[in-house]
Amino acid sequence: xxxxxxxxxxxxxxxxxxxxxxxxxxxxxxxxxxxxxxxxxxxxxxxxxxxxxxxxxxxxxxxxxxxxxxxxxxxxxxxxxxxxxxxxxxxxxxxxxxxxxxxxxxxxxxxxxxxxxxxxxxxxxxxxxxxxxxxxxxxxxxxxxxxxxxxxxxxxxxxxxxxxxxxxxxxxxxxxxxxxxxxxxxxxxxxxxxxxxxxxxxxxxxxxxxxxxxxxxxxxxxxxxxxxxxxxxxxxxxxxxxxxxxxxxxxxxxxxxxxxxxxxxxxxxxxxxxxxxxxxxxxxxxxxxxxxxxxxxxxxxx
Numbered sequence: 001x002x003x004x005x006x007x008x009x010x011x012x013x014x015x016x017x018x019x020x021x022x023x024x025x026x027x028x029x030x031x032x033x034x035x036x037x038x039x040x041x042x043x044x045x046x047x048x049x050x051x052x053x054x055x056x057x058x059x060x061x062x063x064x065x066x067x068x069x070x071x072x073x074x075x076x077x078x079x080x081x082x083x084x085x086x087x088x089x090x091x092x093x094x095x096x097x098x099x100x101x102x103x104x105x106x107x108x109x110x111x112x113x114x115x116x117x118x119x120x121x122x123x124x125x126x127x128x129x130x131x132x133x134x135x136x137x138x139x140x141x142x143x144x145x146x147x148x149x150x151x152x153x154x155x156x157x158x159x160x161x162x163x164x165x166x167x168x169x170x171x172x173x174x175x176x177x178x179x180x181x182x183x184x185x186x187x188x189x190x191x192x193x194x195x196x197x198x199x200x201x202x203x204x205x206x207x208x209x210x211x212x213x214x215x216x217x218x219x220x221x222x223x224x225x226x227x228x229x230x231x232x233x234x235x236x237x238x239x240x241x242x243x244x245x246x247x248x249x250x251x252x253x254x255x256x257x258x259x260x261x262x263x264x265x266x267x268x269x270x271x272x273x274x275x276x277x278x279x280x281x282x283x284x285x286x287x288x289x290x291x292x293x294x295x296x297x298x299x300x301x302x
Contacts, residue, residue: 025054025055025246026054026055026056026057027048027052027054027055027056027057027078027079027243027247027250028056028057028058028059028076028077028078028079029041029044029045029048029056029057029058029059029060029077029078029079029080030059030060030062030068030071030072030076030077030079030080031060031061031062031068031080031081032061032062032063032064032065032067032068032080032081033060033061033062033063033064033190033191033192034191034192035192035213035270035273035274035280036081036127036209036211036212036266036269036270037060037080037081038060038061038273038280039266039269039270039273039280039283039284040081040123040235041058041060041080041081042058042280042281042283042284042285043257043261043284043287043288044079044081044237044253044257045058046281046284046285046288046294047253047256047257047288047293047294048079048247048250048253050294051249051250051252051253052247052249052250052253053249054247059071059076059077062077062080064162064163065082065086065090065091065163066090068080068082068238069091072117072238072240073115073117075240075242078239078240078242078243079237079238079239079240079243080237080238081123081235081236081237081238082119082235082236082237082238083127083233083234083235083236084100084103084104084107084119084122084231084232084233084234084236085103085128085169085230085231085232085233085234086167086169086233087107087111087119087236087238088103088106088107088231089167089168089169089170089231090163090167090168090169092107092110092111092114093168094106094110095168095231096169096231096232099232100122100126100232100234103231103232103234104119104122104232104234104236107119107236111238116241117238117239117240117241118238118239118240118241118244119236119237119238119239120236120237120238120239120254120255120257120258121236121254121255121257121258121259122234122235122236122258122259123234123235123236123237123257123258123259123260123261124235124258124259124260124261124262125211125234125235125261125262125263125265125266126210126232126233126234126235126263127209127210127211127233127235127263127266128209128210128225128230128232128233129164129169129170129207129208129209129210129230129233130207130208130209130210130212130215130222130223131146131149131174131205131206131207131208131222131223131225132195132198132205132206132207132208132212132215132220132221132222132223133198133204133205133220133221133223134198134199134201134204134219134220134221135219135220135221136219137204138221138223143223144221144223144224145223145224145226146174146178146223146224146225146226146227146229147178147226147227148223149178149180149205149223150178150179150180150181153180153181153182153183153205154181154182154183155183156182156183156204156205157182157184157187157202157203157204157205158182158186158187158203158204158205158206158207159186159187159188159189159194159197159198159202159203159205159206159207160186160187160188160189160194160206160207161188161189161190161191161194161207162188164186164207165186165188169229169230169231170207171186171207173229174207174229177227177229178227178229187202187203194206194207194208195208195212195214195215195218195220198218198220199218208222210222210233210263211263211266211267211270212267212270212274213267213268213269213270213271213272213273213274213275214270214271214274214275215267216267217271217275235261235266237254237257239254256293257293260291260293261287265287269283269284269287
């Protein structure tokens with residue numbers, strides 16, 4: 001059964017957005033409600049502010065994939081970061097076939113045909129779902145792969161975000177693929193609480209993300225998806241074509257970002273916010289300056 005509190009949050013968010021009137025001649029950047037999305041949203045917003053020389057509104061902390069999809073279709077936001085595997089499974093309701101480039105092309109084609117949305121080139125990293133355990137527990141049980149987990153799960157407590165329960169690439173397919181029979185129903189919580197719950201031993205296994213910065217910092221380990229259940233999740237900007245027409249430099253913004261963020265860099269930025277408690281906007285600006293993405297534009301304007 002879907003988490004009713006999560007459903008209520010999404011419904012309230014949609015009602016709130018329906019009453020928001022957007023100003024003309026501005027770009028609205030959205031993102032979901034977890035750290036990586038906030039950082040990527042800031043990267044988009046800061047580059048667009050500089051390149052397009054116009055106001056950029058931030059509409060962050062949207063509850064999840066469904067809210068972001070509805071917001072961009074309604075024109076309440078113009079761009080947000082998404083992942084190809086999420087787009088394919090959660091939005092298009094299709095099963096991934098082929099490698100990362102094939103999944104990207106399928107998502108790009110279908111989003112344009114079905115939703116009139118542009119899927120811009122991948123940012124450079126794959127943020128797959130990751131099944132995460134405490135390092136000492138994995139060592140004690142001798143578990144490094146998901147295929148080795150079945151004998152242990154009847155005594156294990158699983159923590160997940162609310163989307164993971166319902167998605168085609170989520171809980172149901174995972175337990176079927178790996179023959180997992182948990183002794184109790186998964187505990188559903190906000191994504192930001194998953195690792196705290198794992199650290200506090202409230203749960204024993206969580207469905208996290210490959211680029212989460214706290215995994216290594218807290219001594220957790222990712223179990224290998226040795227049956228390749230999870231599809232590629234390349235991070236991509238989803239954009240309304242109208243904004244590219246109204247602000248032509250925006251296309252160049254996303255071209256400059258293509259392939260510029262590695263998984264290692266994303267983990268470092270995530271840890272800077274989650275582990276070091278730094279401001280996401282400052283972390284995003286520091287990354288852009290280190291990559292000379294903003295500096296290059298300053299020189300071109302002189």
